[in-house]
Amino acid sequence: xxxxxxxxxxxxxxxxxxxxLDVVVCRLPENIVVLTxxxxxxxxxxxxxxxxxxxxxxxxxxxxxxxxNDGYEGDIRKVYVFDVDNPEPPPVQVNMRIAEIAAGLNYxxxxxxxxxxxxxxxxSQLAAWSIVPANPSLDGLRIAFPDAEMVDATQxxxxxxxxxxxxxxxxxKVVGEIAAFGYERLREICLEHPTExxxxxxxxxxxxxxxxxxxxxxxxxxxxxVATGTKSxxxxxxxxxxxxxxxxxxxxxxxxxxxxxxxxxDLTRTFVVGKPTERQREIWGLTKTALDAAIAKVRxxxxxxxxDEAARDVLRDYKAQFPHHTGHGLGWKYHEPTPLVAPxxxxxxxKGMMIALEPAVYIPDxxxxxxxxxxxxxxxxxxxxxxxxxxxx
Numbered sequence: 122x123x124x125x126x127x128x129x130x131x132x133x134x135x136x137x138x139x140x141x142l143d144v145v146v147c148r149l150p151e152n153i154v155v156l157t158x159x160x161x162x163x164x165x166x167x168x169x170x171x172x173x174x175x176x177x178x179x180x181x182x183x184x185x186x187x188x189x190n191d192g193y194e195g196d197i198r199k200v201y202v203f204d205v206d207n208p209e210p211p212p213v214q215v216n217m218r219i220a221e222i223a224a225g226l227n228y229x230x231x232x233x234x235x236x237x238x239x240x241x242x243x244x245s246q247l248a249a250w251s252i253v254p255a256n257p258s259l260d261g262l263r264i265a266f267p268d269a270e271m272v273d274a275t276q277x278x279x280x281x282x283x284x285x286x287x288x289x290x291x292x293x294k295v296v297g298e299i300a301a302f303g304y305e306r307l308r309e310i311c312l313e314h315p316t317e318x319x320x321x322x323x324x325x326x327x328x329x330x331x332x333x334x335x336x337x338x339x340x341x342x343x344x345x346x347v348a349t350g351t352k353s354x355x356x357x358x359x360x361x362x363x364x365x366x367x368x369x370x371x372x373x374x375x376x377x378x379x380x381x382x383x384x385x386x387d388l389t390r391t392f393v394v395g396k397p398t399e400r401q402r403e404i405w406g407l408t409k410t411a412l413d414a415a416i417a418k419v420r421x422x423x424x425x426x427x428x429d430e431a432a433r434d435v436l437r438d439y440k441a442q443f444p445h446h447t448g449h450g451l452g453w454k455y456h457e458p459t460p461l462v463a464p465x466x467x468x469x470x471x472k473g474m475m476i477a478l479e480p481a482v483y484i485p486d487x488x489x490x491x492x493x494x495x496x497x498x499x500x501x502x503x504x505x506x507x508x509x510x511x512x513x514x
Contacts, residue, residue: 143172178195284474317362373393385455417431
């Protein structure tokens, strides 16, 4: 297990001590990545974290090689998938492995932590087959620990995820470089006047085709939406790409989540097909200045609302046209709850926090303008993770 994951396990164990938890079991792919470095394929997996010592990974037999390649060197318990000699359903086998591990512990377990409040989740690599722990998983824990209290450990797990380290920064930079393949292709294909759907497909194709294998990436996927013309003005409601054909002079706003081996960036770029008008250039420039102002404000000890205010001050003449937050947390999911950069936010920035900053202006029946950078707070400012895809009109 690489040093970064080992440190995160230690942080979780410290959280467990504070919460008086004897065991934490995580089954969500996003938390398995955090605690082991392994981004699983099918979702039939778990990581068992004792109060002391190394975690134990539970995963299908055919994914063990992937786990080893992802840097996990610890104990692995096997799940057999579509195996006539092991006919129990894989989720049942995961529960069986948990019970076997529990039976081998040399201490009494009184309180067991589980992922009780994760509702918006990131999928495994097989996103079309997303597996989310629910009552059967909780029942499995109760069988494995019949005398223990089940405790929602969501806040303890999230506390581990808030701060990113140098290993994480390097991984997120790779996501930014792979996402740049998609945004470069988007600019190219828009000159050919495709439909929004065709432009979306072109981004997806190149990110997967060029991303897998890039700097060792095993999985690369982007989920873009492309909104053009006046539709870009209502994009913050996540209207999907459609059959509208992109024309010369259109504003193109593309929002996307890009995932590489379980690490996520949240990206938006806005540009004009062909030569921008004076009005397009003016409003685009204001949103870029607002983004730069927000980034310049980021450093440890700064209130999240101060970063929000820095962006809103630039866009003060468009107050009603900037209806949402300036930024939000992210990392092993498209959106994470901490920190929230918005009016009224209680958060104070700390080193290692990761933020997607996205000030915007949406003018009804005209166009929407939003550019977005993902940053991580450093000792004296922040590092931009997605500068491989330049913000330009």
